[in-house]
Amino acid sequence: MTKFEALGLEKSLLDAITDMGFDTPSEVQEKSIPLLLSDEIDLVALAQTGTGKTAAFGFPLIQKIDHSSRTTQGLILSPTRELCLQITNEMQLYSKYVKGLNIVAVYGGASITEQARQIKRGAQIIVATPGRMKDMIGRGIIDISKIDYCVLDEADEMLNMGFYEDIKDILSNTPESKSTWLFSATMPKEVASIAKKFMHKPAEITVGSKNSGVDTVQHEYYTVGGRDRYPALKRLADANPGIFSVVFCRTKRDTQKVAEKLIEDGYNAGALHGDLSQNQRDLVMNAFRKKQIQMLVATDVAARGIDVDDITHVINYQLPDEIETYTHRSGRTGRAGKSGISMVIVTRSELRKIGAIEKKIQQKFISKKIPTGIEICEIQLYHLANRIRNTKINEEVNNYLPAIHDVLEGLDREELIQKIVSVEFTRFFNYYNRSKDLNTTDxxxxxxxxxxxxxxxxxxxxxxxxxxxxxxxxxxxxxxxxxxxxxxxxxxxxxxxxxxxxxxxxxxxxxxxxxxxxxxxxxxxxxxxxxxxxxxxxxxxxxxxxxxxxxxxxxxxxxxxxxxxxxxNFSKGSGGSRRSASSGRRSKKRDGFY
The missing domain is CATH 3.30.70.330 (RRM (RNA recognition motif) domain)
Structure with a gap:
């Protein structure tokens, strides 16, 4: 008997799990799935982003739905279009061997007519954002008066985004007899209020500690002067040649400004914020998933729903106003069993916020220094040397070797290595030579x-x-x-x-x-x-x-x-070898051995 089979899942779901390559359920799945399958209960599950929550509620929901009936029986509410589509895609993969089950995504920024047409054909499960869902209920397109199950995914995120009234209005159209499953990374008072108003003696599952961060993320802070945030950001990027990151800013204006400056300085960066059209957002996210963008600069709202497992760093260019928001930011890295680093750039006046976050996430921050120019040059030099060493030889170059040998005639091995490395190294050295120390005291x-x-x-x-x-x-x-x-x-x-x-x-x-x-x-x-x-x-x-x-x-x-x-005995680290973010990356104009 497999570990998933022991949870009580049916063969159709187990076959889909095998196809997806899952072998061991996560902690939230182990705790949630048997509980939801065994009884008709309300549930509050607290677990960090990236811990497998979609499968934790998705598998039981699919198994409990009567797919022979075309009536809408399950509603999943999620905060953003990206997360809505992601949940829908995953649910469709889970149910690939369940005949007759129709799962429809309902979200803003797309044709409401087409979504209405899909609903009319019969949708046993609807995955929706609160705004579009409320609109379609108001138009009489969707009837959720007979649903059996309602899932609130990323509940704290939805409430942080101002959907409290929308969620109350939506839930008021559902029967009291339904089961409500609330999944959240944190438990602020607004989430507790929803649970109290619309749930009946819910069971509670906590993975880790309430409101705590995951232990696969290392938290660091760097203290700089207010005018040195951007130079500090560049140094952190240059000191981590394989960085694949999300950079968080508080406002749309700062997000666009920082992204533009990074692009001007030769980094593979992109902006993600609310002023972009849906098509622009899709283009940016597709480029980020393909690692054509190395540093995605985003607002908190726009970044909701980002589901990329290989993010190496989260950089807090500015701290958020709410501590719960920091928990969600740092949860973008250290996912799927891998480790990650959350960096915070702060001024001396903001240091008290670090202590407040530590208390909330129950983890300590490491105080670190912004790398000096010479340290960055050294790191990049080693990185370049290893790139040269591991580069696969292109046999087409053989046709040009005689002429190249003539050009390089007279150079010994040591001098040739020095010259090859200096071609790239000199650019960094010239930029950082005599650069100032950006660090301030703590x-x-x-x-x-x-x-x-x-x-x-x-x-x-x-x-x-x-x-x-x-x-x-x-x-x-x-x-x-x-x-x-x-x-x-x-x-x-x-x-x-x-x-x-x-x-x-x-x-x-x-x-x-x-x-x-x-x-x-x-x-x-x-x-x-x-x-x-x-x-x-x-x-x-x-x-x-x-x-x-x-x-x-x-x-x-x-x-x-x-x-x-x-x-x-040599054993690889538990995190596995991380894929380099340099794949698909354009070369830097000035600084970076990419």
């Missing part, structure tokens, strides 16, 4: 005792020659180091994972122990090299060992030498 938060907030005095920064290509992210690399060094998680911090290398910090008391542990340390025959970096923020300083002639270069190549050999 004010009263600097006295906090937690490791993640401590100053760099008494802390040592290390370089290690493994990264994302080896299957590591910040979370799994931290676990690898913890297990290898037999240290606690609190003893290792500020873990920054790049494409083929990474940095981490530990207290200075562990310096000799860490360097000794990683002397001639091998994993599946490959030397894992750890060196002390030049500065606390990143970069590295080569460690010379008189007793060992063996050295391991920054690209993971090994050379022979003497010394005690250590080995370890």
């Amino acid at each position: 004010g009263d938060r600097g006295n906090r005792k937690e490791k993640d907030f401590q100053s760099d005095s008494g802390s040592v920064r290390y370089f290690i020659n493994i990264g994302e290509r080896d299957g590591y992210d910040w979370m799994s690399l931290k676990d690898f180091l913890k297990d290898t060094l037999s240290l606690g998680k609190e003893d290792l911090y500020k873990v920054d994972v790049k494409d083929s290398f990474a940095f981490f910090n530990a207290d200075s008391q562990y310096k000799d122990f860490i360097l000794e542990t990683f002397t001639d340390f091998k994993v599946k025959g490959r030397f894992i090299n750890v060196e002390v970096s030049d500065n606390p923020g990143g970069g590295r300083k080569r460690r010379r060992d008189k007793d060992s002639r063996r050295s391991n270069n920054k690209y993971g190549e090994k050379s022979r030498g003497k010394g005690r050999k250590k080995d370890s």
Whole structure:
């Protein structure tokens, strides 16, 4: 018996699950599905975005619907057109082996006549946005007076968007005998009010803690001057060459302005906000899903319903007014079992908001420094070197090699490498050379005792020659180091994972122990090299060992030498190897080794 079969699902659904490649239900699915199948109850389920909520209510709803009747029996309300379409598509995949079941999406920005025609043909399940749904009820196009099930998906998002009155009006047209299933990431008072007014003694399921963030997301904040937000944003992007991100702004105007500046500076960026036409929104989102856009700058409302699992970073260019909104922002990354990073750019006057968010999401923020220009140059240099090393040779170039050899005649290997790398590196160096430090002091938060907030005095920064290509992210690399060094998680911090290398910090008391542990340390025959970096923020300083002639270069190549050999079982990080965001990316005009 499969794990999904044990939940009580019918064969038609199990066959669809097999086709989609699902093998293990998520926690919210394990808790919700048996409960909803066993009885006619009301349910409040609190779980973060990206935890599989659609299947948690979708499977039971499809199984309970009488598909032989054309009467509308189920209504799913969602906050945005994108999420409405996404839920509809997923529900259609779940029900591919259920004959006669018709699921119709009802949303604004599309022909109401066509949607009315689909409803008239018979729709057992309607997936709708509140505004269009209320409109169609008012016109007498949809009758929900006999529905058996009503699902409120992303309930807190709908209420944040001002749909409270619409939802009350819609629910007032439904029978009291129906079952109501409310799914939400957080439980603000407005959601509790809906539950109290329209639900009868609902069962409650909580995945994680109420209103808390997911533990696959690392939260960081960077303190800068008010005029340095945009330069700080660029540096964060340049310090993470594989970044695939959503950048959040508070207003439509700021969103458009930041996106335009990024595009002018050569980044693959796009804007997503309410002033765009539906066609423009579709074009932007399609480009983002294909990773032709590297940095999607969005307002909170426009970003609702974004369902992309590979987002590496969420960048809060400006903090939102509501803490619940931050929870939804950070939930765009760290999805489907992968890890992610949520970065916040703040001024000193906004630091108190960080503490308020920490209390709400029950997670600590890490105070980090904006990378210096030279640190960015170094990171990009390693990134470029690995791109060159891993580039597949195009055989068509052979026709031009004789002439190229003539042009490059007289250059030795070392000089040729220097020149090739300098073609790209010089552009970054010229831009960042003598660039100012964007960091400001953290004010009263600097006295906090937690490791993640401590100053760099008494802390040592290390370089290690493994990264994302080896299957590591910040979370799994931290676990690898913890297990290898037999240290606690609190003893290792500020873990920054790049494409083929990474940095981490530990207290200075562990310096000799860490360097000794990683002397001639091998994993599946490959030397894992750890060196002390030049500065606390990143970069590295080569460690010379008189007793060992063996050295391991920054690209993971090994050379022979003497010394005690250590080995370890090499297992990839739990997050898996993240796909590079450079695929489909246009080359930068100025800065970026893309």
